[in-house]
Amino acid sequence: MGDKTGEWPKPWYKILYAPWRIKYITSGERFEGCVFCNVTSQKDEEALIVYRGKLSYVILNRYPYNSGHIMIVPYRHVPSLDELNLAELAEMMLLLKASIRALKEAYRPHGINIGVNIGEAAGAGIAGHVHIHVLPRWTGDTNFTVMFSGTKVVPEALEDTYRKLKSILPDKVMEVIREEGLEWDTSS
């Protein structure tokens, strides 16, 4: 399977990338320390951050299982959900709610997986910095190609996913905030 995913989560299957995205495999990007901590100092487009909250942010998975595979990440570097405070968890749930709506609108998935891997034994690629995976699913997307060869093609370019969600997610966050009558100004 090789080790071409740098510091990013390493899926159990090998992903065949569309040719125009080959640079993400071969560029040999190296990160000092934790990628989830370091990535926030980059520009949104470079980092693939689609939303920045006060306590957490939403970022595209650079090595997605499916188009629209995003992660909700607290700014604070802790390995497990139980080490986050309720304000952090509440904001992550707000961003999760908005993210589900954004993915439904952008991708019309048949289903959505939401998951947290705590610890390497549980499959966490970046075990030191907890994060929530949100993953659109379609009937038949786990097809024989994945089952028998461990390979999978992700058809949409990350740039397209980024543009789509960057244009939809902030509105969905505001929608949730309005519905709940929250006072939060998550834009700051």
Ligand SMILES: [Zn+2]
């Ligand atoms: Zn970190």
